[in-house]
Amino acid sequence: MINFSNEEMLRFFLENSDDIMVILNEEMETVFLSPSFEKVFQKPLEETLGRKFNEVLINFPSLPLMKPNQKMVIPVVLKELKKSLMLEFQFKPIQVKDRPGRFIFAIGRDVTERELVLKKFKDIAFKEKELNQMKSRFVSMASHEFKTPIATIVSSVMIMQMLLDKDFSDEIKVKLLGHIDKIINQSNRLTSIMSDVLLLEKSIQQDMKLNLKKISIGKFLESLIHDINEENLNRRTVRFFQPQSDKQILTDESMLVHIIRNLIQNALNYSPESSDPEVHLSIIGNFVEIRIKDYGIGIPREEHENIFGSFYRAKNVGNIKGTGLGLNIVQELTKKLKGEIWFKSKEGMGSEFFVSFPVK
Structure with missing residues (x-):
């Protein structure tokens, strides 16, 4: 011993x-x-x-x-x-x-290994909680948003059935065409909602494939805004401001179209009686910054932190249609393109949304 x-x-x-x-x-x-x-x-x-x-x-x-x-x-x-x-x-x-x-x-x-495992567990728990909240919001949104178009489709079909039992006068033809338009519009609305849900699911996947190519950002925005103004039949005009020099960025064009189109459409939807929305392109160092400004209803201060959440809609939107998915999808797609998105807004005084991408 x-x-x-x-x-x-x-x-x-x-x-x-x-x-x-x-x-x-x-x-x-x-x-x-x-x-x-x-x-x-x-x-x-x-x-x-x-x-x-x-x-x-x-x-x-x-x-x-x-x-x-x-x-x-x-x-x-x-x-x-x-x-x-x-x-x-x-x-x-x-x-x-x-x-x-x-x-x-x-x-x-x-305790490095322990803390990494703990962080991973917390991340999983947070994502699970977020997923459960998203599911809850989806059920609430779906029950509300699907109810109106389905009711319109059903009632329009029933009215068309009753009209078909009568003689086809010009008046009846006009009514039939009106109800057919309602069915088409509401069916398109349902399709749009489901497209948003599918795009959101796709955007949060880590292995989402990007089709990257170089584009001239000024020419791209000018063309897109022209198309939006044409589609809007000149009822509202989106005004575009850009510097004399253009820059190329490496991006997925279809994703960028969705991001900018969604932000512009929001600017149009949420400022119906106000001055026309504006899009400003700026070159800041090694970044391009796109600012979409409207003079509409704005976002209440207490709701700023939630505005990019899934199925979230501000309390002051009233009867303006929407699923609450648009900004969440825009944020996810912006991240995929290595960009950043932020906003400034005051209730009753409009909103400014900014997206920034690196120049390649």
Whole structure:
């Protein structure tokens, strides 16, 4: 049987423990460091002893924040080793024999793997919660949005059946054509809703394929806005402002069409009695910025944080038709194109939506 002295036993534990043990004085200076510190940080102990420990570990808390037996996870970046760690430290005030003043004993361990698993779990839980909320909103939206077009289609068909039992006078023909138009319009509305749902599902998939090519952004916007104005039969005119020089960006043209068309259509829909909407193109450094401005109903301040949510519609939209999917899809597609989207809005004073893309 081999007997170890207390000193030998202590040295054995210190040399073989993966935990980092530190003793600090009141000035946060390092009084003691276990050998494990050198193993983890690949730094000689001599370089750290005597230094303030919160200068060695930038995120290490200052002494007043340390509480007895408190645990704290601290992110650490090891630039020399090109890796990041998460270290969990526990603090305990101690008295050192024959040494006046207050000391703190801190013991830390590498919990990087645990924190990554925990983060992954939280992300999954958050996505599951978000998915459940989205399902709930979809059920609510679908029951409301589908009810009107289906009721219109059914009633129009019933009226057409009654009219068919009568002679086909010009008056009846006009009524029949009117109900046929209603059926077509409401069927198109249902198709549009389902298209939005399918596009949303596609846009949130990580492996969504992009058909990237270079386009001149000024010419692209000019052509798209011309088409929208033609479709609108000149009832409202979207005004376009662009700089003299044009820029090329690498993008998926069909996605970009959907993004800009949706934002312009919103500007038209939510400013029915106001001045015509505007589209402004700006070149800012290595980015192109597209600003869509309207002078309509605006978005209430308390609803700004929710406006990009799935199936979410602001309380002041009234009878203006919509599914609450448009901006959510626009946001997802913008992310796919490596762009950013944000907005400014005040209720009753209109909205400005901005999308920005890198110049390639």
